[in-house]
Amino acid sequence: MTAMATLARTALAAASALLLATGALAQPKPPAAKPPADAALIAKGEYLARAGDCIACHTKPEGALFAGGRPMLTPFGTLHTSNITPDSDTGIGKWTADQFYAMMHTGRFPDGGLLYPAMPFASYTKVTREDSDAIYAYLRSIPAVRQSNRPHDLSFPYNNRSLILGWRTLFFSEGEYKPDPKQSEEWNRGAYLVEGLGHCGMCHTAINALGGSSESQAFQGGLIPMQNWYAPSLTSNREAGLGDWSLEEIGDYLKKGVSTRGAVYGPMAEVVYNSLQYMTDADIRAMAIYLKSLAQGSPPAPATTRLPSSESSLLLTLGKSIYDRDCASCHGAQGLGKVPHYPPLAGNQSIQMSSAVNAIRMVLNGGFPPSTGGNPTPYGMPPFAQSLSDDEVAAVVTYIRTAWGNRGAAVSAREANTLRSAPLD
């Protein structure tokens, strides 16, 4: 239905563009048919555009493919994504392959203007010329949509683009991915995808007050601004470090959205839904090998709670009774879950991390893992925001963070309360 509606809209837009073109009398019409690019190249470009998850930002819900116009909330104001269809006036139809590569590689528009770093050019700079050309060929092949870009809505002083120069000096180092000769070909392929098109570091590296992330903290995790989900560290086994996951478990998690170790929710569900589920098994395996190698094997640290012990023990008693009533029927009295559909809680890293944000949000908001080719009809977790008080949420989250040998710290009702107003979209 949606695809049909999109098609219809595209056809309409194309028809009106045609009318405009014929209306302009003396104007010589641009050649209607471009020389057909190699179908294999286009297919490769489509695949790589998926790997880069371009659609997540450059397509508005119910909007035409890659016509942009999606508002992106940032701490500095609202950015409106751009039209990257081959329309010559409102899209990138006039761009050459050289200019497209220069944009990916240097973060500059064809006229030399600076891109806002919401476009992950700090990652895309690692993309090879060959892959950039394939993506370019694909973007030339999709229907042109006439839709003007909306100006960004940024507050002072962030509306001054020259500030980006400062940001670039601090946080941007230009350069294609350089394979590490000491590592296998698979590892290098994985690193290329994760660090480049996958732009995983955009969330999994802490963002500082300047909206930048420093390379020395790469993949160490951080709270995602505006969304209030915590993107865990990929280097620490105490968080989402994958050191003791098997390649199959990592692959399932990335491609199906569910695994015997845990399932994806929140912003990561978007990534799996729009991007990772379409990756080949070989590429998923390569990414898994690289991600596993990032993890620095460290034994779980003992929990340090910020709450007085009398309060913690009260929380635990209450938490257990809530767990047994509301959670155990799916996740099991011992927290083993019914994998992969009801994730295990015992030993689940994402529950024990020092940040309790994700665990609290799951209890408040529930959630579905994404529909994927490998798991088309996922099982959903109910939201408990309406039925549990802040104290009860804190109690049950404290319980799952500390029961069955889990080593997380207790959480307070205040933390639970703060996340009630976290944005849901």
Place this chain on the structure above:
Amino acid sequence: MVGFRGIIAVIGLLAFPALAPAARAQTAEQPPDTMEARLLGCAPCHGAAGEGTNNAYFPRLAGKPSGYLANQLIAFRNGRRRYPPMNYLLSYLSEDYLVLMANYYAGQTPPLPAPAVPDVSRDMLAHGTRLIDQGDYNRGIPACSSCHGPSLTGMEPAIPGLLGLRAAYISAQLGGWRYGTRTAPAPDCMQVVAGHMTEDDVKAVAAVLAARPAPPDPSPVPKGSFVLPFPCGSQPQ
């Protein structure tokens, strides 16, 4: 080749017997392969069979035409219909899966709740009843029954029944249509109708609908049972 890998797997299991119980647990402890189990996340607000709950703002889903339910699920997923907890839950679910969900709830037949006791005046009741059964031609308001069916049980595939809902929900939805926060694909017939209604109209209609007893057969009438008074984007004729 497959056989070879199979042998390796068997050797692996033999070599690491500690892994075997986990692998067994994985196949043994599976949730039921049913829509009901998949949709447990919806039950706290809508009931396990979509029968609704005590919260008046969360609608009953059971027995509504599947096309209507699918349209709503897709609209929530795409953000056209706004309710953040719903938008969040459905964001990354495929259209195929949303249609399966719609079919599941459309096929449920829990009894309709007891009719509400209306809390509006006699005049309001009479006014609401008139709008529902006759409409107001001069103000461009067709009778609810002219689209939602003579017994207000809806019409396949996409016109919803109006019974079994609480006044608070009906009134919130009509308000949403009036103010343009709830929309449907053009021509957006409900927006046109609701745009002609006043706040009192909404209050009266909501009170009477919530109080109307269920007919013997609460299922929606088949597609094409009657002709709509004007075109509706959600229900192509």
